[in-house]
Amino acid sequence: MAEFKKITEQASLHDHLEQQSTGALLRGINQEDKKVAEAVGKVVPQLEKLVDALAVRFRKGGRLFYIGAGTSGRLGILDASEIPPTFGMPHDRVIGLIAGGDGAIRKAVEFAEDNTIQAWKDLMEFNINSNDTVVGIAASGTTPYVLGGVKDAKENGLLTAGITNNPGSPLATSVDIPIEIEVGPEFVTGSTRMKSGTSQKLALNMISTALMIKIGRVKGNKMVDMQLSNNKLVDRGTRYLVEALDMDYASAERALKKYGSVREAISQLKR
Numbered sequence: 001m002a003e004f005k006k007i008t009e010q011a012s013l014h015d016h017l018e019q020q021s022t023g024a025l026l027r028g029i030n031q032e033d034k035k036v037a038e039a040v041g042k043v044v045p046q047l048e049k050l051v052d053a054l055a056v057r058f059r060k061g062g063r064l065f066y067i068g069a070g071t072s073g074r075l076g077i078l079d080a081s082e083i084p085p086t087f088g089m090p091h092d093r094v095i096g097l098i099a100g101g102d103g104a105i106r107k108a109v110e111f112a113e114d115n116t117i118q119a120w121k122d123l124m125e126f127n128i129n130s131n132d133t134v135v136g137i138a139a140s141g142t143t144p145y146v147l148g149g150v151k152d153a154k155e156n157g158l159l160t161a162g163i164t165n166n167p168g169s170p171l172a173t174s175v176d177i178p179i180e181i182e183v184g185p186e187f188v189t190g191s192t193r194m195k196s197g198t199s200q201k202l203a204l205n206m207i208s209t210a211l212m213i214k215i216g217r218v219k220g221n222k223m224v225d226m227q228l229s230n231n232k233l234v235d236r237g238t239r240y241l242v243e244a245l246d247m248d249y250a251s252a253e254r255a256l257k258k259y260g261s262v263r264e265a266i267s268q269l270k271r
Contacts, residue, residue, distance in 0.1 A: 005168075075200050113146075
């Protein structure tokens with residue numbers, strides 16, 4: 001195995017940033033960002049392996065847990081929080097945990113990420129079991145909170161995966177499915193909230209969306225189980241029914257409100 005090097009800590013390819021114009025700074029950031037999607041594309045086989053394994057476990061009642069610290073933890077929580085409104089899933093099927101607890105979502109908790117045993121304690125509060133999957137997220141691949149969590153999860157028979165931006169990192173070598181997204185040095189040296197964070201967001205979008213499609217939460221290309229929690233979503237659902245059933249808007253809206261979801265409305269009206 002090649003020697004592990006922290007690419008995320010290597011010097012930026014851009015220098016004298018404080019001397020650059022605003023336009024030059026923005027173009028430089030954009031130039032680096034263009035590399036991210038290509039880097040994520042290279043790990044599609046690993047993402048595919050994870051999604052297929054997740055789908056099997058989900059059908060058995062398993063859950064998906066994201067664990068991370070700082071930006072990585074917040075991105076996991078963001079992805080998890082969007083599953084119920086988008087796909088109508090219960091809040092307890094995809095769960096994001098961050099080092100330092102919910103307070104760390106808004107404000108950093110000092111040294112919380114350095115605790116190697118806290119992640120497993122956090123997971124145990126959910127009565128975690130062998131049908132569940134733990135995905136550790138850490139740009140560096142060395143975050144103790146994440147490493148401890150995936151280690152304990154794996155030892156207890158759970159499927160583990162790791163999303164990192166440093167190939168060959170401790171996280172990558174300690175999980176069942178390593179997802180190593182090499183985006184290169186950051187525009188501001190070591191600022192992994194930038195390209196690394198963007199790559200993690202893309203990967204999480206792919207994992208959760210593909211999983212929800214695989215378990216039947218999308219019909220055609222429509223979110224038929226989305227929560228009707230505001231007027232925009234009611235309008236979107238109504239338009240889905242108009243298209244699917246060739247009905248007028250007013251009738252579709254009444255049906256949607258009566259049956260509570262696009263899926264149920266289509267099921268009832270096709271009888």
